[in-house]
Amino acid sequence: MRPYQLDAVHVLQQAVKAGSDRFLFEMATGTGKTLTSAAVIKLFLRTGNARRVLFLVDRLELEDQAKKAFAELLSADYRTVIYKENRDDWRHAEIVVTTVQSLLFNNKYQRQFSPTDFDLVISDEAHRSIGGNARAVFDYFVGYKLGLTATPRDYLKHFDRNKPTTRDPRETERRLLLDTYRTFGCEDGQPTFRYSLLDGVKDGFLINPTVVDARTDVTTQLLSEEGFVATFDEGVGGELQESFGQREFEKRFFSDATNQLFCKTFLENALRDPISREIGKSIIFAVSQKHAAKLTQILNEMADRMFPGKYQSDFAVQVTSQIADAQQFTINFTNNKLLGSANFRSAYKTSKARVCVTVGMMTTGYDCPDLLNLGLFRPIFSPTDFIQIKGRGTRKHNFLEELFDDEIKAGVTQPDKTSYKMFDFFANCEYFEKEFKYDQALKLPKPPSKGGEGPEPPPPPGATYQHLGQDVIDSIGVAEVGPQGMKIDRMFFQKFEDTVRHDQAIATAIEAGQWDRVIDYVNREVFDKPTEHYTLDKLRKAAAVDRKLGLREILEKIFGLIPGFKSKDELLEEEFAKFLADTKPAEAESIPAIKDYFKAYVANDRVRSIIESQHFQDLATNPYFDNRAFKAVPKKYRSLIPAYVRDYVSLNQFTQ
Incomplete structure (x- = not known):
């Protein structure tokens, strides 16, 4: 096991020792939740703390995936069965895997099981398995409960129980029931164990995407404040103009020209x-089943022109609920045999179908490490959905695993997956980076109607607009996501705020101005604990400031002693103002040149090295501060500024 997976097991042991019987593992997609679960299962069974374990999933392909993983890892000691395939002898197995829906059908969980049949219940994709009727299954069984998720839902965040946001008196109760943290015994909003995407990237286990931000003329207008303005003929000699926005695209806007352009790009x-x-194996996320069907058709037509004779309408496959065997399609795609394999090289077993076009079926829990492309052909407004979709591509992979020809292997220079592309046609990445309000309380999902939850009613006749005109690419940009990740991955800082705010020892010491005591306490009692793995370096990255923050400054911001973090330039301006107050230069006309020199010397290591070594000729090739700028500085200040900085300015805070 990897070190962080062992940490998760050890943290759970500590939680049991402290009296807990509910636990939540928040682990990024691709970090091995199933393997970690297998370790937990073995621990409970081996120690006699459980006789039998129930592993709950919410989709059929995840059922098969989990069964295979447990059989591979634990078959020497324990038997694993899928419930629907072993209805008569499941009691002879130590591990039972099933979907929540299977147990819900006709209240099967109550009619065929006793509450004490399972001593440990593990809920995969836990944020989904506690919603609606599914929660009844989870709560029915007594004993230990472990939730696994990459995206827990915090319905109590910023929610004042004394001031409900609706008139429904049941709002508080519903929030308590749906809140992932509270369900799994983490009332303080902190999981039992967390290992984030940023942790995985930093440790070399996961990869960040390369984002292809492509916007067409139509989608650019859809994304604007005014929206895309369409003109309708009213039929009586008049015209009516209507504006379509980004959100309306999902239900009302359909453009053949735009779809063609999406697929071509x-x-x-x-x-x-x-x-x-x-083309590398890919998943495309469409607006609707109708949209998925259209995209599949376009992709197959284009693939036939790009690769003559290689595909017969089997390059792209629609994988949605209305397609027969769609669940099996997802399994075959992972196993490299969807509609055949080895289409280009007989010794290389990779799926003949290259693209799965879906709406929601392959969003969560789907494991396909050799995916190279994700297409966001729709706007996304849920951070949970965005994180899950992005997570489909983060796993590493060595493509030589499916190549069975040593001669060809010798000629492959780059067999490892080091990146994946995420095609974003609706500025989803920009939305979650700049516009999404992470500090708002989550809205409750609408309760099901009396007849149960059914499909969303179709729009009224004539309500769907199809743009019949042309469309062109308005802009396209490619950007690799660095180790700092996206903003949606950096919400780590807010959780640290909550942790230290609720620590009375920290609050008391800060109020008393005992900073040495505070810094020592945080380093000793808060940082690098298995439950969170907080570090100063992670907090600096999460704060996303262009300089190095100190722990004291971070705590001052959290406890409201400073209004915010100053940027590098704001801090440089402050330090230069102090320098002016101390030295009072008489040469007023030279102050701009003196300021440039001061800032360059403080903030740029290369400039400082050149000045200190007196290799002034090297300034000729320095883009940050050149010879001309240096000659504009009065001679007195060329030596005065370095001496002043050495005595009065902390350089560490200006580095990144």
Whole structure:
């Protein structure tokens, strides 16, 4: 096991020792939740704390995936069965895997099981398994409960129980029931164990995406404040103008020209398989089943022109609920046999179908490490959905695993997956980076109607607008996501705020101005604990400031002693103002040149090295501060500023 997976097991042991019987593991997609679960299962069974374990999933393909994983890891000691395949002898197995829906059907969980049949219940994708009727299954069984999720839902965050946000008196009760943290015994909003995407990237286990931000003329207008303005003929000699916005695209806007452009841009820029050089395996997320069908048709037509004779309408496959065997399609795609395999090289077993076009079926829990491209062909407004979709591509992979020809292997220079592309046609990444309000309380989902939850009613006749005109690419940009991750990955800082605010020892010491005591306490009692793995370096990255923050400054901001973090330039301006107050230069006309020199010397290591070594000729090639700028500085200040900085300015805070 990897070190962080062992940490998760050890933290759970500590929680049991402290009297807990509910636990939540928040682990990024691709970090091995199933493997960690297998370790927990073995621990409970081996120590006699459980006789039998129930592993709950919410989709059929995840059922098969979990059963295979447990059989591979634990079969020497324990038997694993899928309930629906072993209805008569499941009691002879130590591990039972099933979907929540299977147990819910006709209240099967009550009719065929006793509450004490399972001593440990593990809920995969826990944020989904406690919603609606599914929660009844989870709560029915007594004993230990472990939730696994990459995206827990915090319905109590910023929610004042004394001031409900609706008139429904049941709002507080529903929030308590749906809140992932509270359900799994983490009332303080902190999971039992957390390992984030940023942790995985930093430790070399996961990869960040390369974002292809492509906007067409139509989608650019849809994303604008005014929206896309369409003109309708009223039929009586008049015209009516209507504006369509980003959110309306999902239900009311449909453009053949835009879909053609999406598919063309995707195919021209998609990452290729490093062995066969065909389009890398990809998932495209569409607006609706109708949209998915149209995209599938367009992609197959284009693939036939790009690769003559290689595909017969089997390049792209629609994988949605209305398609027969869609669940099996997802399994076959992972196993590299969807509609055949080895289409380009007989010794290379990769799926013939290269693109799965879906709406929601492959959003969560789907494991396919050799994915190279994700297409966001729709706007996304849920951070949970965005994180889950992004997580489909974060796993690493060695493509030589499916190549069975040593001669060809010798010629492959880059067999490892080091990145994946995420095609974003609706500025989803920008939305979650700049516009989404992370500090708002989550809205409750609408309660099901009396007849149960059914499909959303279709829009009224004539309400769907189809743009029949042309569309062109308005802009396209490619940007790699660095180790600092996206903002949606950096909400780590807010959780640290909550942790220290609720620590009375920290609050008391800060109020008394005992900073040495505070810094020592945080380093000793808060940082690098298995439950959170807080570090100063992670907090600096999460704060996203262009300089190095100190722990005291971070705590001052959290406890309201300073209004915010100053940027590097704001801090430089402050330090220069102090310098002016101390030295009172008489040469007023030279102050701009003196300021440039002061800032360059403080903030740039290379400039400082040149000045200190007196290799002034090197300034000629320095882009940050050159010879001309240096000659504009009065001679007196060329030596005065370095001496002043050495005595009065802490350089550490200006580094990144």
